[in-house]
Amino acid sequence: MYCSANHSYFFIIKLSFVNIRLEIKHNSRFKHIILFKWLFLAKGTKYYANLIHPEDPKDPIRKMCVPSASYCRFCFRKRLVGLSTNEILNRIDTVTDYIQNHPEVDNVLISGGDSFMNDNSVIERYLQKLLLIDPIQYVRFGSRIPVVYPMRIYQDKEFLRIMKTYAKQKQIYVITHFNHPNECTLQAKKAIKSLQSCGVTLRNQTVLLRGVNNDLKTIANTEFFS
Numbered sequence: 649m650y651c652s653a654n655h656s657y658f659f660i661i662k663l664s665f666v667n668i669r670l671e672i673k674h675n676s677r678f679k680h681i682i683l684f685k686w687l688f689l690a691k692g693t694k695y696y697a698n699l700i701h702p703e704d705p706k707d708p709i710r711k712m713c714v715p716s717a718s719y720c721r722f723c724f725r726k727r728l729v730g731l732s733t734n735e736i737l738n739r740i741d742t743v744t745d746y747i748q749n750h751p752e753v754d755n756v757l758i759s760g761g762d763s764f765m766n767d768n769s770v771i772e773r774y775l776q777k778l779l780l781i782d783p784i785q786y787v788r789f790g791s792r793i794p795v796v797y798p799m800r801i802y803q804d805k806e807f808l809r810i811m812k813t814y815a816k817q818k819q820i821y822v823i824t825h826f827n828h829p830n831e832c833t834l835q836a837k838k839a840i841k842s843l844q845s846c847g848v849t850l851r852n853q854t855v856l857l858r859g860v861n862n863d864l865k866t867i868a869n870t871e872f873f874s
Contacts, residue, residue, distance in 0.1 A: 692713055692796065693796050693797040695796065695797055695798070695799065695835070696709065696713055696795070696796040696797065697713060699830055699831065699833070700713065706859065708827075708828045708830060708859070708860040708861065709828065709830055709831070711857070711859060711860050712827060712828070712857070712860060740773055740774060740777055741777075744777045744778065744781065747778070747781055747783075747784070748781055751783045752783075753783060753784070754783050754784060754785045754786075755784065755785055755786050755787065755788065756778055756784060756787050756788070757788045757789075757790060757823075758771075758774055758787065758788065758789050758790070759789075759790035762790075762791050762792055762793060763789045763790055763791050764789065764791040764793040764800065764801075764807075765793065768804070768806050768807050768810060771789075771807070771810060772810045772814075774787075775787065775810065775814040775820075776814075779814060779817050779818050784818065785818065785819065786818055786819035786820065786821060787814075787818065787819075787820055787821070788820075788821040788822075788823055789820070789821070789822045789823065790823045790825075790853075791822060791823070791824060791825075792824065792825045793839075794822070794824050794826075794836055794839040794840060794843070795824060795825060795826055795827075795831050795836060798833075798835040798836045798838060798839030799835065799839075800839075801839035801842055801843060802835075802838050802839050802842040808842060808846055811843060811846040811847075811848050812845075812846035812847060815846055815847035815848050816847065819849060820847070820848045820849070821848070821849045821850075821851055822843055822848055822849070822850050822851070823851050823852070823853050824840075824850065824851070824852045824853070825852070825853055825854070825855065826852050826854060826870055827854055827855055827857060827860060827861050827870070828860055828861050828866060828870060829866065829869040829870050829871070831870075832870060832871055854867065854870060
């Protein structure tokens with residue numbers, strides 16, 4: 649996982665207590681009841697938390713900050729997250745071998761979790777291996793890092809070098825998740841421009857979220873690439 653030398657950008661909050669009621673079936677009857685109380689913790693970036701207006705109980709960032717950087721609660725791949733860097737690296741050869749044996753595959757989506765939470769070495773290893781495969785025309789990265797921690801993009805010279813180097817070989821796309829105008833800060837736009845200056849093509853996948861952006865005005869004002 650990517651980690652800055654300064655860990656102060658992370659925050660951890662107590663989310664909630666949840667009572668879970670389990671009924672154990674015994675002789676065709678539910679007789680034994682067990683109660684579990686779980687404490688959920690959410691970890692995110694201080695940058696993103698500072699976008700919350702604390703006086704507004706309906707603040708859209710507050711409603712979205714639980715997914716953090718960057719396990720989106722609407723992601724259908726979140727069951728796959730949690731592998732270490734070494735575990736990921738050990739699987740790269742298996743993935744590329746499969747693609748080489750299936751020439752009908754012409755593009756790859758590197759998602760997560762969040763693809764830009766990987767170490768730079770992991771990102772570069774994927775690009776090295778994938779772009780050597782002739783049928784691959786382009787590689788896509790799915791990430792909310794430009795939204796929740798844009799400094800990871802524009803302050804990391806090594807990361808930008810990697811993007812610029814491999815974008816010269818084949819097309820690289822970054823698919824972001826800007827969901828509300830309050831996320832479209834100067835820092836976020838700086839991250840976007842840094843990627844564009846490397847030759848990366850940007851696309852945005854806005855998720856329609858009730859109470860956050862399910863109205864025409866909010867969607868129209870989410871100018872993430874302007």
